[in-house]
Amino acid sequence: MTGGRRHSRPWSARGILAAAGLALAAIPGAGAAPRRCPLTAATFAPLEGPPGLALTVRDGEQGPVWRLAWEGTDHTVEFGTVSHSGNGHTILVEEQPESSGGESVETRAEVFDAGLSALNLPRAIENPGRRLAAYVLLPGLRDGLARKAKAGPARPLPAEGLWVVRACAEERP
Amino acid sequence: MTRVAALLAGALAGLALAGPAAAAPIGCPLARAAFAPVDGPAGLTLQASAAGRDVAFELRVRGARERLRYRLVRRPDSALPALLPTARDAEPLGRAVLLGPDLRTVAPDQATPVAFAFFEGLWSHSYALSLRDGRERPLPPEGLWRVAACRR
Numbered sequence: 506m507t508g509g510r511r512h513s514r515p516w517s518a519r520g521i522l523a524a525a526g527l528a529l530a531a532i533p534g535a536g537a538a539p540r541r542c543p544l545t546a547a548t549f550a551p552l553e554g555p556p557g558l559a560l561t562v563r564d565g566e567q568g569p570v571w572r573l574a575w576e577g578t579d580h581t582v583e584f585g586t587v588s589h590s591g592n593g594h595t596i597l598v599e600e601q602p603e604s605s606g607g608e609s610v611e612t613r614a615e616v617f618d619a620g621l622s623a624l625n626l627p628r629a630i631e632n633p634g635r636r637l638a639a640y641v642l643l644p645g646l647r648d649g650l651a652r653k654a655k656a657g658p659a660r661p662l663p664a665e666g667l668w669v670v671r672a673c674a675e676e677r678p
Numbered sequence: 679m680t681r682v683a684a685l686l687a688g689a690l691a692g693l694a695l696a697g698p699a700a701a702a703p704i705g706c707p708l709a710r711a712a713f714a715p716v717d718g719p720a721g722l723t724l725q726a727s728a729a730g731r732d733v734a735f736e737l738r739v740r741g742a743r744e745r746l747r748y749r750l751v752r753r754p755d756s757a758l759p760a761l762l763p764t765a766r767d768a769e770p771l772g773r774a775v776l777l778g779p780d781l782r783t784v785a786p787d788q789a790t791p792v793a794f795a796f797f798e799g800l801w802s803h804s805y806a807l808s809l810r811d812g813r814e815r816p817l818p819p820e821g822l823w824r825v826a827a828c829r830r
Contacts, residue, residue: 552781552782553782553783594801594820613772613798615796615820615821615822617821617822620716621716621794621822621824622716622717622821623716623717623819623821623822640781642775642796642822644758644772644773644775644796644798645772645773647757648755648756648757648758648773664783665757665758665773665775665783666775666777666781666782666783667777667781
């Protein structure tokens with residue numbers, strides 16, 4: 506071995522802390538904690554885009570109403586919440602599908618807190634301040650919207666992954 | 679202990695105390711991952727393995743011999759894959775969503791690093807099996823599963 510050049514300069518404290526900071530920032534919930542909000546005050550955006558999509562949840566007469574809006578347009582799709590009494594699963598069902606081109610869009614909805622623990626939706630609605638929503642997963646939404654898009658004008662479709670809280674209308678007591 | 683080491687130790691301790699939201703998700707190649715439900719119950723494991731070019735899953739219950747076997751298949755109507763029970767004539771379950779350590783969706787390939795997974799229909803499939811054969815089983819939750827171990 507000829508002995509290559511040896512790096513005698515040790516890592517500086519600033520360098521090590523910067524590296525640690527970068528490592529922490531790469532961890533969801535560590536570097537940038539997810540935003541949390543009572544479910545029916547939250548507006549979500551798809552983590553993987555595209556930008557310009559907003560899913561707003563508000564109280565309705567028969568449970569939460571979820572309004573998906575394409576910002577900059579007047580196009581929205583509204584969903585009602587149906588909870589399956591047997592297994593507790595929650596389904597979002599498009600309301601008035603005929604107004605937006607026929608077939609109704611349906612998807613399972615799973616809401617998670619900042620630790621990715623599932624929120625029981627009926628309980629979260631009854632007691633919105635108790636556990637706050639941070640993420641929602643809607644695995645059938647993109648496919649449902651894509652089917653509908655075939656019959657109507659093309660609009661950007663949300664990615665399949667998690668939605669994150671983008672805005673919170675109110676902090677409830 | 680140097681000042682830098684003390685600072686780093688403090689930062690790591692703070693991270694450990696910050697709770698589950700701050701716990702670093704483990705990324706593991708999909709075909710080597712063992713998943714456990716984020717919300718329990720304890721004792722349930724979904725072990726992935728390579729099966730030819732595909733990824734197979736085995737649902738194991740601690741203390742029970744029975745193992746429910748599935749294969750991850752592509753759905754014709756979706757970009758998301760689905761679990762297909764290996765029993766003959768079985769229908770694919772609902773959509774499966776695989777998330778990497780950064781919580782973004784990842785492709786269902788054997789080498790893809792995953793950290794979390796969601797399997798629509800797993801609960802219903804186990805429940806339907808129990809109704810059919812009259813055997814009680816702990817039902818897998820339909821929330822997220824996290825990587826709990828990564829096989830070498």
